[in-house]
Amino acid sequence: MKSKKIKIMILVIFIVLLFLSIGFYIHKHHQDISTDNAIIDGKTVVLSPKVQGYIKKINVEDNQKISAGDVIMEIDTTDYQVKVDHAQAALLTAKAAISAAQNNAIKAGITAPANVEVSKKKIDAAQATWEKAYADKQRMQMLINSGACSQEQFDQAVATEGSAKATLEQMQAELDASNAAPVIIAASQDTVEQLKAEEKQAKSDLAEAENNLQNTKIIAPMDGRITKRSVEVGSYVEPGTQLCSLVGLDLWITANFKENQLEGMHPGNKVDISVDAFPNLKLTGIVDSFQAGTGSYFSLFPAENATGNFVKTVQRLPVKITFDPLSPEDALLLGPGMSVIPTVHLNKGDV
Incomplete structure (x- = not known):
């Protein structure tokens, strides 16, 4: 009887060790890396007239979806x-x-x-x-x-x-x-x-x-949604006046990962995406590309490290993540500047 208990204990220990080994292997070879330093990016165009005059007609409202070639506004053509x-x-x-x-x-x-x-x-x-x-x-x-x-x-x-x-x-x-x-x-x-x-x-x-x-007609250069309309019918505008902004439908994520998080990350990695504004919205995507330089290197005032008081800081590298195809309903919820948390699934065995 005692010998039987010993055998059971040995079997349990073996099973525990097996699971620990499997867990260690998964942890070693499959790792998830995430960051909360990430926002949705997209193409944004500020629409301005090339000629001066009075706004005669406005064909759009804020947040309205339009197609490339649509006439957004018209300036009086008489003159x-x-x-x-x-x-x-x-x-x-x-x-x-x-x-x-x-x-x-x-x-x-x-x-x-x-x-x-x-x-x-x-x-x-x-x-x-x-x-x-x-x-x-x-x-x-x-x-x-x-x-x-x-x-x-x-x-x-x-x-x-x-x-x-x-x-x-x-x-x-x-x-x-x-x-x-x-x-x-x-x-x-x-x-x-x-x-x-x-x-x-x-x-x-x-x-x-x-x-x-011809330039009295303000034409949409791409598909997108109208935002920040700042004029009304009868407003006098000059060349360069900001009329509204057009946000394109092509969205992606710019995620600023720490440089010591990049090991094993490469284009094609699968990504789970959580949107701060919509916690229940679960999206997916893939790693598209890496910026050729850290964010601080391209800042307005890059850090000057050639001094005797140098303190090493972990840099962040912008990583572009593209969405998997979005449903029309999900696409309407998203816009540039929204905070997200991307979780990249790494496979170190591929490195």
Whole structure:
């Protein structure tokens, strides 16, 4: 009987030792690491206008869910539509001026050389007329000296010669002007190029006016929820005025673990997540990545350790943890800045 009790005691001791061994193995190879220095993070965009004006329409309320491309607010478009109309009219005027200048350039390229030939022929005719008139005047000069013609006939010959000479000089002046044909053609081309530059400026003005008109609509750049709406219909806003914030639906956790907690932690580790605001809400996720440097290293005033009074402090490294797919109901409960407690399941055997 006594021997039987001893055997039972040995069996119990063996079982206890077995359980202790198993517990030690689990504790050694499987460990949970958690921290309360963790918050929910996410993409947040402050929406501001690019143009000034009065808010004409608001299509959202605080905390409303919206999709990328939705029109959140609209600024009064009256002034901007007028500028577009003026820019369009200026562009049409510039195009018409270019068309007229191009036609003039073509005409100059044809008529200017032709005018040279016409002027040469006119000079030839005027030269012949003047030479005849000059010869007639010389003959009358001899006749009047001999008394063979009257003073009136001589005066008429002098007048005719003077008129013919003036006509010849006029024809020569016209030829000189016609010889400037290359200059005239070049000037007409320069006018066309100048008007093309004005057309380009008009197009740029029109594009700017149309862009400003388009910017009177405040468009959501991503899916998310509206927060901190700070304006109402009729409010006057300028470029850069904060209208509201848009919180994206893509959320994650930034957990600041102590550097001596990171052994065995790696991307892919499973994580249990407890949200302070909702203790009964149980979420899961995985370790995504580690920041390339401690939080203090990237702070506004990094610690200066190169002194003789150095005291070693345990640093914290931000770890990004992504949520497993959230239900729509759970997603509506969460937002950036909320405190959470992530518990990372480590497996040291994998290190």
